[in-house]
Structures are given as structure tokens and as C-alpha cells.
Amino acid sequence: MALLDGENIFGVSVSCVTVDNPRARQVNDFPGLNGRESLDQGLRGRFSDVSGILVGEDIETLASLEENVRSFNDGQIHTFTDNAFTEWDNVLLESFEPQGKIRIRASDGACFRPYKCRFIHLT
DSSP: OOEETTBOOSOEEEEEEEEEOOOOEEEEOOTTOSSOEEEEOOOOOEEEEEEEEEEESSHHHHHHHHHHHHTTOSSOOEEEEOTTOOEEEEEEEEEEEEOSOOEEOTTTOOEEEEEEEEEEEOO
């Protein structure tokens, strides 16, 4: 189960993928010499992409769940735990994107909407 600061804000059917941002490097060429020099300048963080479905008993509850996710877009660092229970410190919520229309479940009237969000890892 994915968590942000120990809180399950991600709903159901949650998928998490963490990818490395390319390492920075300086490439140097020198006159009269064959080849190139590559100087490593370190890893430039990672990204975690999360998708899932938020489900509320009514439209007001769904709106509250979406607002809760948005509240983490506060410029503060957070701790993200992915589905494999890997804990990532120093992450920022970069984007939260609800996907499409709000849907209503016929069996009980619950409202739901899929979403995507992206976290940037500072370290």
C-alpha cells in the first residue's frame, strides 16, 4: 500500500513507478586528441509516478479526497512509501491530475475518478 507521510491518500488500484532522472555530466573535447572526456556530476534525483482511483461515498467526499491530495502540493518535503514498501525521503508533489469525468457507481451511488500524480525526489 502506497503512503505519503504515513497516510493512505492514494485510494484504490494504486500503481507506483519510480524512475531515475539522468545523471548530469560534462563532456569535454580537446583539439588534437581523439575521443572525449566525460565528467560525472551526480544523480539528479528521481521521479515517482502514481496512479489510482479515489472513491467517495458521495461527490462531496470525493472532492474532499482530491483536495487532501492537493494539500500535499505545499512546497514541503514529504516521505513517500511505494507499493513495494520502499521508503523515499525528500519528495515533493509536483502534479496531481484527476482523469476525466466523475463517475457514479450504480450499486451504491459512490463517486469515483482515476488520477495521476508525480513526485520529484530531491535526493
